[in-house]
Amino acid sequence: MSSGANLTLTDPAWWEWLPAVSPIVLAVSVAIAALAFWDARRRNRKDHDEARKRAQVSKSFDHIIEQTRDRDLIEMNEQFKAVIDSLKKAGPGPYGLAEVEGHFVKHRQAAIDAAEVITKLFNYYEATAIGIKLGALDEEIIKQWWRASYVEDWKDFSLYVTEKRQRDDRQALYHQYQKQAERWA
The missing domain is CATH 1.20.5 (Single alpha-helices involved in coiled-coils or other helix-helix interfaces)
Structure with a gap:
């Protein structure tokens, strides 16, 4: 080879x-x-x-749609509007315990308790803030839908929540809602 x-x-x-x-x-x-x-x-x-992300966006829109269709949520918002309108006639916010507790407003021929209405709405706001924090809801979508009223309602009733936290020794009351509203402010 x-x-x-x-x-x-x-x-x-x-x-x-x-x-x-x-x-x-x-x-x-x-x-x-x-x-x-x-x-x-x-x-x-x-x-x-x-x-x-697609699931988060879908849940966010479901959350928004729920607000426009759910009769209880619509009624809660209407009651809250009646409460805030009544309080604003007495003067500008922020409103504290003295202005809210014991304040009743006539709404649809019935007397509604301002503190009860605020509690319902703020529980809903707190749940929404927790949903955003946990990533179940898309913050940007919720912010675009709600920012103005979400922040304004916190400003109007931040004193009430602060005084209620102190009186009832519940420092975590609406804590996530507060953080969310302050971040969006």
């Missing part, structure tokens, strides 16, 4: 250099597999994040 110019698979010289190449082939194979794994994880995480 000549000086190695025409190697064939049956030639012993071919098999002699194969053990030297196999670690390189193995390393390249492992690197390709690792890159494919990382890329699949990245795509899976991205798909998961996109699905989570």
Whole structure:
């Protein structure tokens, strides 16, 4: 045979250099597999994040739609408007315990308790703030829908909540709502 110019698979010289190449082939194979794994994880995480965002947006719009269709929520908002209109006739906010507790407003031929109405609304606001904090609701959508009244209602009744926290020793009362309203202010 000549000086190695025409190697064939049956030639012993071919098999002699194969053990030297196999670690390189193995390393390249492992690197390709690792890159494919990382890329699949990245795509899976991205798909998961996109699905989570779509669900969050959907829940946010459901939350908004609920406000416009749920009879109890509509009634609560109408009662709150009657309460705030009545209090504003007496003077500007913020309103405290003295102005709210014991204040009754005529609404649809019935007397409604201002403190009870504020409690219902602020419980709803608190639940919304918690939903935003936990990522169940999309903050930007809720903010665009609610920001003005959400912040204004906090300003009008922040003194009431502060005094109620102190009197009832409930420092966490409407804490998430307060943080959300102050961030949006």
